[in-house]
Amino acid sequence: MTLNGIKKLPVTLDDKQALRIYKRLAEVNKVLGKLDAVLESSIINTSILSLLSYNESVQSTRIEGTQVTFHEIMENSRTGAKNWQQREVFNYKRAIDYGFEQIQQEVPITTRLLKSLHKLLMSDEARGTTSNGGEFRKIQNFIGPDKNIEHASYIPIGAHEIGDYMTNLEFFINGSYHKSLEVKDETQEVISYDSDALLRIAVAHAQFESIHPFLDGNGRLGRILIALIAVQENLLKHPIFFVSEELEKEKIRYYNALNATRGENPDWNPWLNLFLNASEQMALNILKKINKAEEHARKGLEVCQTQTQRNVWLATFSFPVATASQLSVYTGYHSATVKKALDYLVEKQLLDRDNSVRRNIPYYNYDLIRVIQSN
Known part of the structure; x- marks a missing residue:
């Protein structure tokens, strides 16, 4: 009908x-x-x-x-x-x-x-x-x-x-x-x-x-x-x-x-x-997503040793897939400083880095992506 x-x-x-x-x-x-x-x-x-x-x-x-x-x-x-x-x-x-x-x-x-x-x-x-x-x-x-x-x-x-x-x-x-x-x-x-x-x-x-x-x-x-x-x-x-x-x-x-x-x-x-x-x-x-993302953020902050690392870590919550140069613009830090912080976060298993790329290397906050995608 x-x-x-x-x-x-x-x-x-x-x-x-x-x-x-x-x-x-x-x-x-x-x-x-x-x-x-x-x-x-x-x-x-x-x-x-x-x-x-x-x-x-x-x-x-x-x-x-x-x-x-x-x-x-x-x-x-x-x-x-x-x-x-x-x-x-x-x-x-x-x-x-x-x-x-x-x-x-x-x-x-x-x-x-x-x-x-x-x-x-x-x-x-x-x-x-x-x-x-x-x-x-x-x-x-x-x-x-x-x-x-x-x-x-x-x-x-x-x-x-x-x-x-x-x-x-x-x-x-x-x-x-x-x-x-x-x-x-x-x-x-x-x-x-x-x-x-x-x-x-x-x-x-x-x-x-x-x-x-x-x-x-x-x-x-x-x-x-x-x-x-x-x-x-x-x-x-x-x-x-x-x-x-x-x-x-x-x-x-x-x-x-x-x-x-x-x-x-x-x-x-x-x-x-x-x-x-x-x-x-x-x-x-x-x-549920906010609580899980917040828990993930606080876990990372506990691992960070410097304010720069903390700021870069929180920046990945705005850009869960990002390069050092992109986060440099966002945070105001030099891209080399950002890259150093990102590599530290990779070392602590908080982020993943695409090792197949030589320039403009993307970094992934996979745990955050998983939280947002969950239903």
Whole structure:
């Protein structure tokens, strides 16, 4: 059966569904609060944020079919992308960083910002650059197994309706009243512009995916939107709300739950429950990664004998695959000084060196890479 279009926000739930969801919501918010506190107190918080962002970029693009690994991205972060799949990952990371900068400057999440982020995602000959980067689609699109609309599982709203639907979503995201968000039946439980931040994030992501305003890149941009709204709403201080890794594990369930929110009789219950479960698992998984990375960092600091060695060691938490010259720029030390510290860390079995290379020798913090990749 083909689903057609979506209803505008807000979302209505029956009382039993709402009760279960609000109970689950309280549990997940508690875990997210713990994640924020642990991250703030970590000695490697700046480094781990960047690496987790790269990992999210990898996982989010994998949902849509790329085969790039985190290790591969770390190896090519010095030299740049070697193919379209890597470019897609680097573009995703650039878009997250740019969006975070804008929110720090108190720029609201608007259509204008989303178009700028989409342009970044589509740049540099990544997949979908022919799809008008930064511009809403002007034709009908659809989601299905092939290029035949008759086989579509979902046909989004028409191109002429995108403006109205995006205005409705924009006010919802930013927690502001708009006439399109008025509730007609006040006897039902409603998730609207003034509801809990985490529920609004869940709804906003699904609604954006269903509007499908761009010809390509909607999935990636919709997942970036999750992280940015979380920062804007002070749910987390940094753009670390990365659920792609969890959603990628249950890809079919993810798509089925999104589909349930569409058409004339939407059911938001499967999606809200899936999103809350994925959010909790994401937070617990990131907590585990931060704790393991912190333990690894402290273990290395105990082995270091000089401040230079300590600084170079911690620098490898920002660049787990790096050369002496790269870390020289980062730390401000002469490259010969950095190389000496790196070789000491290799001797202490904290790092690995590529002995097959004579110039610009890369050094690997494999234990850290393994921590970030773990799930």
